[in-house]
Amino acid sequence: MAETHDTSFEQLAAAVLDEMWRRHPDAASVLGLHEHDARLPDRSAAGLAAEAAWLAESAAALAEIDTSRLAAQNRVDAAILATELASLRFRLEDLREHEWNPAEANPGVALYTLLARDYAPAVTRLTAFAGRLEQVPEALAANRAVLAGKSLSRIHVELAIGQFEGTVDLLGGELEAALSEAPEARGAIDAVRPAALEALRDHLGWLKERLAAGDAGEEEFRDPRIGAELFARKLSLSLDAESDAAAILARAEADLERVTGEIEQAAAEYEGVAVPAEAGERSALVRRVLNRLAEAVPDNDSILEYARAAVLQQIAFVREHDLVTVFDDPYEVVAMPEVNRGVAVAYCDPPGPLEPAEVQTILAISPTPDNWTRERVDSFFREYNLHMVHNLMVHEAMPGHLLQLQHSQRFRADTTVRAAMWSGSFVEGWAVYAEELMAGHGYPGDGDPAGVRMQQLKMQLRMIINTVLDGRVHGHGMTEDEAMALMMERGFQEEGEAAGKWRRALLSSAQLSTYYVGYTEVSDLLRDLRAAHPRWSERTLHDTVLGHGSPAVRYLRELLEL
Template sequence: MTSEHFTKIANDAVASLCAHYPDTATMLGDHSHDDQLSDPSAAAGQRRADELRSLIARLDELPADQLDTADAVDRDILRTASESELLSLTDLDEASWNPMVHNPGQALYALLTRDFAPLPERLSGVAGRLRAVPDYLEAARGRLSGMSAIHVQTAIGQFEGTLALIEGEIPAAIAETGGSPDLSQEISRAAAAVREHQDWLRAELAGAQRPARLGNDLYASKLELVLATPWQPKLLLEQAYRDLDRVESELADLVGQTTGSANPDRAAIAAEFNRLAADAPTSETILQLCREAMAETTDFVRKHDLLTLHDDPVEIIEMPEIDRGVAVAYCVAVGVLETAPLATQFAVSPTPKDWSEDQVRSFYREYNNHMLHNLTIHEGMPGHVAQLSHNQRYQGANPIRGVFGSDSFIEGWAVYAEELMATLKYRGEISAEAAAAVRMQQLKMQLRAILNTIMDVSFHSGDLDQREAMELMMTRGYQEEGEATGKWRRVQLSSTQLSCYYVGYLEVLQLVADLRQAHPSWSDRQLHDTMLSFGSPPVRYLRQLLGLPPAA
């Protein structure tokens, strides 16, 4: 009876989450709230916090010895996710100082771009959300105070993307239906509300003095809960600096082999990166190059039998304006509650139209043609696209692992996939030089993941400043100035998210080593398929499901 009881608790928890966050519900595939926006008020936040406290109490009342392993893991995942959200609503209280979390653009965009129903039906949901925009933004202004300047600046820019969506993409979608429904009034009122909100944010900018840093205690609490990891900031930072030295040494060895030079220094490594950076895409070619790289990486995975491939549809799309300014690419999977046959989206961000020639040149030197192959491995094959296709096929007694998938496992798998492909000499069939170029970019990306963690920890629980961060990224990370500048911005805009790549990689790498030791006869495909067969739980729980002891 305990399993049935937990299943009810889990299903109730997911239903409550979807009711409180309608945009999240849409992305998960629950379309019963598609005409609604969430309530950003402090009172709604308090009600949600009370719900979470009640949920945690119900979970704690379950007798652990009467749950099977799968239910016990799902109970722990749900409890950790609930504690994490509760921290965000209470001690962190991000909704009171970060205006980026109060942008309705993504909620509207999801209805336009995800073909889960005929367009007229989805436009009905768009109409409801447009009508809700003025009250939503008014409530958000009532919640926001003591904001962070960099979050205000970024929010103002991202609301430009929301305006373009409301005044451009929504009317274009209506035109596809022959002009029905007529949402001209809803569009006009929503656009006016967005402009009013932008004006308010501009007026508040001068007084936005809140530090972007979380501070050591809040950061440590968030790291533990969001990443579901036993790593503590101090020990994580020490490990990251050790790996920084290790990867730089590997880079020096590779450059020595490819250039025939003995003991190359950082200048020689930088010179080799500069040579590779000259082979660069443009805004007109970047999407097609990623599509070609996707086909090539898929063929390589199939030839080397690295894991089972599922023939799920994938779209490589241009990143919408509302999402730009934080990351260069992302992968959006089909929601675990979705019943319509949708495609996974791999979004890539070309350069903004208002960038200078120097900014564009710097961007495409960083994301050169060799780096695009590594990026496609991470976002596509055998990274996110492959892992998430396996995730879609996990069928548990409840939806917890799909709804609360672990970012550190998902990103850790993708970083591990980069290393796996590079060490197997991906592109070696083209030439040894092409394989070495991808390996160079993979090591550079590994440096980036390590530096992301160093900066994330050192900024939010220390005193890292821009000068130190830029020096780290450009000297020890070999990054272009534009990339480093954007990453410094991202360090300030987010917390713990930048650490999930490195933390996840450490945990996945140890898991692979332990699984190989426990099952030495397993092929790569058997090992990887087994790892991916349990959904996307945090690695600490995946070890439990695999019958492995906790990591040392």
């Protein structure tokens, strides 16, 4: 058979992805590709330079493909692959976070991935674990060489210390629990664990010395903000959206006014009063209603069971209202492992999109840290009250991430590009849209649908403010005082939530915008799809949007001919 443009692209894509997973064995494991499970990535200076050269060669080869002559699905995958290669080059050559963020070198997630799911017998996974563990001393030494003489970000050093301590803990109780299932693997683990633990503790000591030196003025910390130019480029590559950073910020600030009006109206209806004329009175009304809702709180002992019950209730509600096709794939709600704590309150960790084994999705919720004061714990659970937990699990589980990613798992194409390189803005955008969908259909939570609606609107405000923070912190020098005032006054957030989000804004860049940009794009897409197909049911509309994997919405529009 003569080679076609499509087969040329498919062969090139396969070769690029094979090499990518060889260079990123930790990412391959997450995807469900286990050929490289016993290896860690080479993040030495030489390894990073070699990767940059390979990325440039791969991008050049892809640019020679005439994408106008590809089938629609391959044309989309080619665009996704080109953006991913450009994004990886940008991170290595321009952003250079590996030189100032020591948390990037933590092997904890690569190790934890091998314990988290039963994709293979325990002895197989633990043998691979031992292989990765053996490479920890060399990997950490290489990281210190990369970071030596560089100005580090203080807040990222603090994050790294906490997460590296979580990795040390992982090599204790959690590893021992896994070894109890496969004692025959103990010899391989015990042969390498002492050296790995010593290397981790030495590295922790080195990080603490760098932190102390910076605090003493002996070293200079760098600003974690990446600046307007780098932020705009990172945002464009990360979101693969049609709007630029300035347009996204302008729309978010306009939507902040619109949603403020909506939550004021909802609060007035909740109280059975008219919307006050004065802005201060309207704000006080919203806060009064939210404070009343915040009186119903879980605690560290009950929040996981409460979240589990909420997911079951949501599954029944989605089925009853025929909103979208529901599957019975396995999942579990767990306490967030320490190696992942410090950034988000909750996450959905699905099976790798290329995982052949049937394994569960993990819905993780972070308990409050042991060193928090009673007042800060109380503030946290007022923010994540029982009504908010319902909204949170709609986002993380049903019909949010859990269900959307189950649909995505079922998509098949001629390449694995789309499965491996999903769009964060689409995934997060759908989850935020799901919150609005459920509240709009009167999802009752604990028997108070108006309360769920209030919390959903509060989350909309938070999402919009997150985008304003993202753009203004990294691109316009927003101060902590300005950010805290925006979150607590305009967003009605508890002090603890606002403080955590300020920290997250500094720790990440471009990520906080994914929710809002994705939500606006998904909502606009569904509006246009309804107009094009007015006779379609909600389930048909939603299944259609979820039926193409998880590409950026701009590509969905192309595939759906909108």
